Amino acid sequence: MSPSNHGAAARPGTRKLVQGNIALAEGAVRAGLNCxxxxxxxxxxxxxxxxxxxxxxxxxxxxQAESELASINMVLGAAATGARVMTSSSGPGISLMQEGIxxxxxxxxxxLIVDVMRCGPGLGGIKPTQADYYQATRGGGHxxxxxxxxxxxxxxxxxxxxxxAFDLAEHYRNPVLIxxxxxxxxxxxxxxxxxxxxxxxxxNTWALTGAHNRPARNLRSMYLSGDDQEIHNNVLWEKYNxxxxxxxxxxxxxxxxxxxxxxxxxxxxxIALSAIRLAREEGxxxxxxxxxxxxxxPGKALRELTSRVNRVLVVEMNMGQMLDDVRLAVTDEVRIHxxxxxxxxxxxxxxxxxxxxxx
Amino acid sequence: xxxxxxxxxxxxxxxxxxxxxxAQAAMRQGLQTTYMPTYGVAMRGGTANCIVRLSDGxxxxxxxxxxxxxxxxxxxxxxxxxxxxxxxxxxxxxSSMIDAENANTRKDVHIVYVPATELAREAAGTERATNMxxxxxxxAVENTLQENTIEQIMGEERNPSxxxxxxxxxxxxxxxMAYVHKLASSRxxx
Amino acid sequence: xxxxxxxxxPETLCDGATHYCGGCGHGVAHRLVAEALDHFGLHDKAxxxxxxxxxxxxxxxxxxxxxxxxHGRALAVATGMKRANPSLFVFTYQGDGDLASIGMCxxxxxxxxxxxxxVVFINNAVYGMTGGQMAPTTLPGQKTxxxxxxxxxxxxxxxxxxxxxxxxxxxxxxxxxxxxYDARHVLRARKAIYRAFESQIHQAGMGxxxxxxxxxxxxxMSPEKAQxxxxxxxxxxxxxxxxxxxxxxxxxxxxxxVEGSDAHAS
Numbered sequence: 001m002s003p004s005n006h007g008a009a010a011r012p013g014t015r016k017l018v019q020g021n022i023a024l025a026e027g028a029v030r031a032g033l034n035c036x037x038x039x040x041x042x043x044x045x046x047x048x049x050x051x052x053x054x055x056x057x058x059x060x061x062x063x064q065a066e067s068e069l070a071s072i073n074m075v076l077g078a079a080a081t082g083a084r085v086m087t088s089s090s091g092p093g094i095s096l097m098q099e100g101i102x103x104x105x106x107x108x109x110x111x112l113i114v115d116v117m118r119c120g121p122g123l124g125g126i127k128p129t130q131a132d133y134y135q136a137t138r139g140g141g142h143x144x145x146x147x148x149x150x151x152x153x154x155x156x157x158x159x160x161x162x163x164x165a166f167d168l169a170e171h172y173r174n175p176v177l178i179x180x181x182x183x184x185x186x187x188x189x190x191x192x193x194x195x196x197x198x199x200x201x202x203x204n205t206w207a208l209t210g211a212h213n214r215p216a217r218n219l220r221s222m223y224l225s226g227d228d229q230e231i232h233n234n235v236l237w238e239k240y241n242x243x244x245x246x247x248x249x250x251x252x253x254x255x256x257x258x259x260x261x262x263x264x265x266x267x268x269x270x271i272a273l274s275a276i277r278l279a280r281e282e283g284x285x286x287x288x289x290x291x292x293x294x295x296x297x298p299g300k301a302l303r304e305l306t307s308r309v310n311r312v313l314v315v316e317m318n319m320g321q322m323l324d325d326v327r328l329a330v331t332d333e334v335r336i337h338x339x340x341x342x343x344x345x346x347x348x349x350x351x352x353x354x355x356x357x358x359x
Numbered sequence: 360x361x362x363x364x365x366x367x368x369x370x371x372x373x374x375x376x377x378x379x380x381x382a383q384a385a386m387r388q389g390l391q392t393t394y395m396p397t398y399g400v401a402m403r404g405g406t407a408n409c410i411v412r413l414s415d416g417x418x419x420x421x422x423x424x425x426x427x428x429x430x431x432x433x434x435x436x437x438x439x440x441x442x443x444x445x446x447x448x449x450x451x452x453x454s455s456m457i458d459a460e461n462a463n464t465r466k467d468v469h470i471v472y473v474p475a476t477e478l479a480r481e482a483a484g485t486e487r488a489t490n491m492x493x494x495x496x497x498x499a500v501e502n503t504l505q506e507n508t509i510e511q512i513m514g515e516e517r518n519p520s521x522x523x524x525x526x527x528x529x530x531x532x533x534x535x536m537a538y539v540h541k542l543a544s545s546r547x548x549x
Numbered sequence: 550x551x552x553x554x555x556x557x558x559p560e561t562l563c564d565g566a567t568h569y570c571g572g573c574g575h576g577v578a579h580r581l582v583a584e585a586l587d588h589f590g591l592h593d594k595a596x597x598x599x600x601x602x603x604x605x606x607x608x609x610x611x612x613x614x615x616x617x618x619x620h621g622r623a624l625a626v627a628t629g630m631k632r633a634n635p636s637l638f639v640f641t642y643q644g645d646g647d648l649a650s651i652g653m654c655x656x657x658x659x660x661x662x663x664x665x666x667x668v669v670f671i672n673n674a675v676y677g678m679t680g681g682q683m684a685p686t687t688l689p690g691q692k693t694x695x696x697x698x699x700x701x702x703x704x705x706x707x708x709x710x711x712x713x714x715x716x717x718x719x720x721x722x723x724x725x726x727x728x729x730y731d732a733r734h735v736l737r738a739r740k741a742i743y744r745a746f747e748s749q750i751h752q753a754g755m756g757x758x759x760x761x762x763x764x765x766x767x768x769x770m771s772p773e774k775a776q777x778x779x780x781x782x783x784x785x786x787x788x789x790x791x792x793x794x795x796x797x798x799x800x801x802x803x804x805x806x807v808e809g810s811d812a813h814a815s
Binding site: 189 | 379382383386391392393395396417418420421422424
């Protein structure tokens with residue numbers, strides 16, 4: 001038996017029953033988090049509440065900002081000094097942050113943004129959803145940019161991903177977004193709250209630390225003269241091309257003998273696992289392809305897998321957003337079915353089983 | 360082995376604490392477990408409920424689907440959830456707040472009526488131990504979790520201000536178990 | 550004969566022409582900020598936060614670390630920097646649209662928290678970079694490209710007096726309004742900027758200076774006339790003066806012990 005539910009099969013250490021939001025907050029602390037800036041919104045409030053006492057224990061800075069606009073720009077300022085910095089929010093708050101995220105991407109400032117998705121549009125409600133997939137994976141704000149997007153699906157991954165996020169953010173000098181949701185945020189399950197590695201902040205060559213014994217530095221996204229803006233954008237896109245080559249990651253569960261493939265991420269993948277168990281009890285050979293990185297999308301691995309398993313059921317807690325990436329990834333020979341529930345609805349394993357039988 | 364347990368009552372009856380405790384006990388016994396406070400209108404209007412799953416393998420969905428056992432502490436939750444429980448479910452129902460005479464419209468579930476609130480008052484000196492009476496009753500008939508696992512977890516409470524509460528809770532669990540054992544023996548004797 | 554240089558370019562002010570219009574007040578204000586950076590020896594630890602507005606390119610003019618910020622968010626960016634690294638000297642340089650309109654929320658909350666940041670606020674009563682639209686500080690009756698009949702206080706409100714507003718916050722140690730339309734006022738402006746720097750250096754609180762500055766292009770005036778307009782029209786609507794100085798009190802209370810008064814001195 002694995003020591004922890006999902007994502008930590010060979011992980012040594014003591015299991016603790018932990019809420020997803022708390023696991024993420026502690027994971028960030030253990031990843032060397034220096035500063036947190038945020039504004040309350042359900043269902044992610046446990047993250048700032050926890051960090052408000054935990055971060056000062058490690059000498060870090062916690063500040064409740066006056067708004068999400070302020071939060072993300074405080075993140076930008078703090079991260080510009082080379083610190084490990086994060087914010088967290090949900091739905092409307094993440095929408096408010098988009099301008100700032102665009103500036104972070106344009107100025108190539110690394111940081112961690114956590115979206116514990118709640119259903120919309122508008123104020124919506126605090127029920128779970130995955131409807132912020134487009135916003136997360138297509139940039140979200142103005143301009144041609146991307147954020148790296150990680151999709152946890154267990155308390156263990158909520159704990160583990162902040163470390164990965166900071167390492168990736170610094171490596172690529174790009175914001176990283178952890179796309180969680182109300183289920184993963186509120187769920188409690190056992191996890192090993194001991195990091196697999198140690199934080200390794202990169203030696204900094206760009207941060208604003210005062211022009212002591214070096215020329216003055218500048219961080220910006222605006223280039224007005226000549227072709228400079230296009231040159232700058234090409235630099236960004238060379239980076240995104242590298243990210244698309246180097247980073248895509250997916251987990252495959254019970255795909256070896258599968259005739260039908262479910263493609264789902266995050267909470268929907270958890271529910272899909274239950275559906276797969278039901279299906280297999282009835283003799284249906286169903287497997288799961290779970291993207292771990294949503295940007296870059298693990299399209300190549302999906303394409304390879306679907307050359308063998310050509311019946312695909314995409315399951316999302318939205319009306320078909322990741323579906324676009326699946327369509328882009330696979331060939332025309334693959335039959336793609338979709339089952340989604342819009343904000344406010346959550347698919348049940350039996351719902352998914354019924355759809356499997358239609359494939 | 361896979362269980363889905365529903366715990367339901369109104370806010371202040373310690374439903375979420377109970378769910379957390381059961382999930383901790385499951386983890387302690389080497390099982391996989393999830394605890395999920397239930398979303399939706401049930402969060403409002405004063406009701407509180409959660410789903411605890413226990414399994415010997417990885418758990419997929421942690422959400423409410425079709426519970427196979429339940430601890431229900433108030434009438435509103437009982438009325439709401441009785442129709443959706445799996446056939447053969449075990450239900451510990453707090454008959455201090457649930458109308459046992461007219462309640463059961465299902466013959467395919469096993470309901471144990473326990474006057475948990477009254478017992479809590481009598482045995483533990485506080486209605487706040489209602490959840491622990493019900494837990495004791497549950498442990499007396501559902502064998503997945505051991506009583507001593509629960510007591511072990513409670514015994515690890517290091518906060519001096521909560522030590523007294525721990526003793527109260529242990530007393531209540533014992534009283535809940537004793538009530539069910541007595542019920543069973545009187546039934547067997549009849 | 551011994552020649553002594555009595556005037557020159559501050560070291561932290563970069564050499565070269567700026568993009569500012571002839572007669573614009575930014576040049577003078579930049580110089581005063583650079584003089585303060587030099588005076589307090591801040592080249593090695595200063596970070597300047599540029600706003601969106603005419604002064605967005607201040608990174609080309611100051612030889613210190615600089616960062617760009619989204620419109621109105623300079624003080625949030627500055628807060629992040631100062632909190633993450635309190636040893637930095639962080640200053641923002643913002644216009645009226647940036648600080649008093651879109652960024653008002655950040656402005657008052659940063660002041661309220663008493664962030665140890667220096668704020669240089671350039672009030673020229675108009676949106677300069679975008680082409681002369683109404684600013685929160687546009688004068689009653691003043692014609693702009695979005696108030697073609699002149700600003701009506703009935704429908705657009707009255708100009709916002711930032712220096713007075715900022716003085717109301719406990720977290721602000723120093724708040725003064727100055728102008729740069731003649732030499733005497735430029736000298737006073739320099740003193741105010743020095744004091745706003747000292748508010749941060751001494752950890753007393755936020756230091757705030759509002760600089761009334763001419764925008765020749767959007768006022769459609771000659772530099773001379775624009776200077777006169779600032780002196781007469783703007784100064785009438787925005788009285789010059791010191792509105793808050795808890796810095797002086799703070800300095801008295803936290804003054805280093807006078808030499809010899811230390812009992813442990815040998």
